[in-house]
Amino acid sequence: MINVACCSYYGMHHNVSGFAIVWCVILLSHNFSRKIYCLENPMLLKNMLPYQLADCVQSGNPLLIPAGCVETHGPHMAIGHDTIIVEEICHLIAERTDCAIAPSFDYGPTGYALGGPEDGTIDPDYDSFGRYVKSILKNFITMGFKKTYVIIMHQGMEAPLALAFKKAAAELTFESTLAAGFSPGWWGREEDMKKAGNVWGRIEVHPMILATASPPAGGDHAGYNETSFLIATRPELVQQDQLDGNAPWYCRQSESHNSWTANKKHGQEMVDAVVDTWIRKINDERA
Incomplete structure (x- = not known):
């Protein structure tokens, strides 16, 4: 019916x-x-009713977690770019395959590498941020999600933001296994291994741009690629007419490909490649 x-x-x-x-x-x-x-x-976790959450978990649908930061992105773009673009990608993924989208982690580490608070950049205490990340991820495990993807578009996989999630995921893998009743020394015992299943892949941390999406997708900081990404998804958050001769170095890394020449066509090509790659990955790994 x-x-x-x-x-x-x-x-x-x-x-x-x-x-x-x-x-x-x-x-x-x-x-x-x-x-x-x-x-x-799409299936926004914070909008779900309890029965919808239960159905989502019981169906084996994965949880997508957008993670980013608040950081200056030149005079022409929203300071929340790195989280916003991941949210938009997650929204597009959810339109094509069943999944849930968690509330975003907005306040990731920046190191004030490209500007300070006066430029709109936030840099939290790293230890506090790491503890916060771990406590929230633990709740998602307890909630019942068998597969969680943390998706990041900021600094890279060896930077503090990604490392906070990877460290938390690794620690929770061991802790949740013991909490599930497996005794110390469970690894290597055939019966326990079979019962535990693939504990290592429960929480995965990845860049938004997976390897097979590049080219055409690529990264930079508020340059040709990131500006094009936002033009394609949230054009109202880009004002290229704010660019002038005083724009930061990262806006002008190439004579032909820069913040001024960023465009919707390139952005849409990247968005399509990123979303298609994520759809294939999620469907291939679906629980």
Whole structure:
């Protein structure tokens, strides 16, 4: 049986003026738990009702966690770029495959490498941030998610942001296994290994741009690539007319490919490649 419900959705970041009517299709059958698919609203964890969360977890759907920072991105872009672009990518992924999207980790480490608080940059205490990350990830494990992807578009996989998540994931792998009742020395015991399953892959930490998405996708800081990414997804957060001769060095790393020449076409090509690559990965690894 299929019930069709109508909901109102106001989406400023989708260039919707006023109220847009969005059709949500609720599929009910003996083979499928109750799932709600909304064309304009992916499975945002903070919007779920308890039964929706239970259905999502029981269906083996993965959890996507956008992680980024608040950091200056030149005079022409939003300071939240690194989190915003991951959120947009996660939204597009959720439109094509079943998953949940966690509230973002916005306040990641920056090292004040490209500017300070006066430029809009935040740099938290690293130890405190690491403890916070671990405590939240632990809750997601307890919540029942069997697969979690932390997706990052900031500094790289050996920088403090990614390392905080990787360290937390590694520690929780061991701690949650013992908490599940496995006694010390469980590793190597055939029966325990079979029961435990693939404990190592429960939380994965990855760059937003997976290897097979590049080219065309690439990284930089507020230059040709990042500016194009945001033009393609959130154009209202880019003002290239703010660029002038005083723009930071990272805006002008190439004569032909820079913040001034960034464009929607290049951005869309990168977005499509990134999303397609993530869809393949998630579906291939689906629990």
